[in-house]
Amino acid sequence: MFIAYAIVATLMSAVLLASAGAKFTRPKRLVDQMSTVGLPFGMLPFLGMAQIAGAGGLIIGLWWGPLGIAAALGLTLYFIGAGRRTSACQ
Template identity: 40%
Template sequence: MPTVHAAVTLVTILANAGIAAADLLKADFVLANSARVGVPRSWLPFLAVLKLAGAAGLLLGLLWFPALGAAAAAGLVAFYLGAVAAHVRAGVLSNIAFPGAYLALAVASLALALTR
């Protein structure tokens, strides 16, 4: 199980770091999606910092502080529940799979951290 935990957590870290970079770089797809969902452009740096904090917490949890990793995963679960809710509220279901996939990774990371 430790190998599965490490693999899933590493994928979650990379996914969150990647989407945070896209947020910070204001990638076209990020700007289009945030406009459709009703998220102001000015929020993107803050949202990117939250994603990076989650990724950093997962990494620290994987390497040294398991409780921090679980807390970071829980924070990402809450974050992506909010993202899915924002999509539903805005009626933007055509791409809900993206926040749903990030949510699934966060849930898997949390579940594995808690069974460690």
């Protein structure tokens, strides 16, 4: 089970870090998406930092389980909030 967690945590962390990088560089595609759902641009750095914290928590969770659990719960809430925000705008 640990190997499965390590693989998922590593892949998820890589995706989260790539997504966080986009939040800081603000490519046109991302800016268009954020304006479509009505998200203020001032929230992008906060969202990027939340993703970086989640990625770090997942990786550190390989050595300290409680932090990995907290990071997984936080990221779950992050993505639930993102899903509700986008579904409310459709």
